[in-house]
Amino acid sequence: MKNITAAITGVGAYLPDYILDNFELSRMVDTSDEWIMTRVGIKTRHILKGEGLGTSYMAERAIRDLLEKTNTHPEEIDLIVCATVTPDMFFPSTASLLCYKTGLVNAFGFDMLAACSGFIYALVTASKYVETGTCKKVIVVGADKMSSIIDYTDRTTCPLFGDGAAAVLLEPNKNGLGILDSITRGDGEGSKHLYMKAGGSAYPSSEETVKNRWHYVYQEGQAVFKAAVTKMAEVAVEIMERNHLTADDIRFLVPHQANLRIIDATAHRMGIPKDKCMINIDKFGNTTAATIPLCLWDYESRLQKGDNLILAAFGGGFTWGSVYLKWAYDGATFTK
Ligand code: UT7
Secondary structure, three states: OOOOEEEEEEEEEEOOOEEEEHHHHHHHOOOOHHHHHHHOOOOEEEEOOOOOOOHHHHHHHHHHHHHHHOOOOHHHOOEEEEEOOOOOOOOOOHHHHHHHHHOOOOOEEEEEOOHHHHHHHHHHHHHHHHHOOOOOOEEEEEEEEHHHOOOOOOOOOOOOEOEEEEEEEEEEEOOOOEEEEEEEEEOHHHHHHEEOOOOOOOOOOOHHHHHOOOOOOEEOHHHHHHHHHHHHHHHHHHHHHHOOOOHHHOOEEEEOOOOHHHHHHHHHHHOOOHHHEOOOHHHHOEOHHHHHHHHHHHOHHHOOOOOEEEEEEEEOOOEEEEEEEEOOOOHHHOOO
């Protein structure tokens, strides 16, 4: 019997309408378009506005887009894994809310928290349900409303992040397409460099936590940068080597979009030229769990059946990982 692999058979996405550009940001904090473009590479980011709208609002729309594009009925879905660090609520999970909102009446779901590596962790986890034959149709959605945990008086973090959601459909494949290898790593020692201190059980919300601004992302940029350039490239190169892939074999590197300099360093270590590197950080910023599926969505029309892709991410935790997959369909056949 042929091995079953889990293949991505469609991508859907949602980006909120409001666009926050560097000029507006430079009126909010002491920054400039020049600094943000040269140090990070972001021009604009989308921001979800509206009372009571959370991550599930965007994820729901990304899933509806995916179901429509792939002609899939909600009742066909067995499982949904939602990667996010900004769930609507602690509980119930955003995945549960999404099952209800999108009519996935036969599915169960759970959230996966691995920050910027969230989509890779979720994709790898979900793929096991498909490979073992436990599930036939699985949705993996990466979604984050980063604007809900960003301090817009802190110039070191507020230019970096944006809001967005993107979802993929995973289905069994018997022709050697789909996810062929993965590496997932973590090191909690890095937790001191990137975190949101309060709101959990260690520091429940209080007047003091609000006053101290502990409900916002705290990041020691340089420490995270150093670890990111090393670790992201390390796993991407390791997965290439152990699958005997050279740069020529790879159609696209799909990197997490945190900083253009991190992306460039990773591509350079892998020997991948820039035109084979998915980049949309300039438009969307760092949408945390959504960056990689948003890249797949953005570049979908250029992808062809059999293309070799390497996904790679690094993020809070620390967490990092890489996936080697063979793309399963001609993207040009889908219209956005
Ligand atoms: O996705 C999750 C994982 N996160 C990451 O991968 C992010 C990794 N880190 C980074 O991408 C970069 O470290 C940052 C983009 C966060 C910062 O860039 P940097 O080149 O490491 O800057 P820096 O922190 O070393 O700061 C350099 C200077 C400082 O001024 P002084 O001390 O040299 O006078 C900062 O105060 O830039 C200043 N600075 C700014 N200036 C204008 C920091 N933020 C800004 C700003 N506008 N927004």
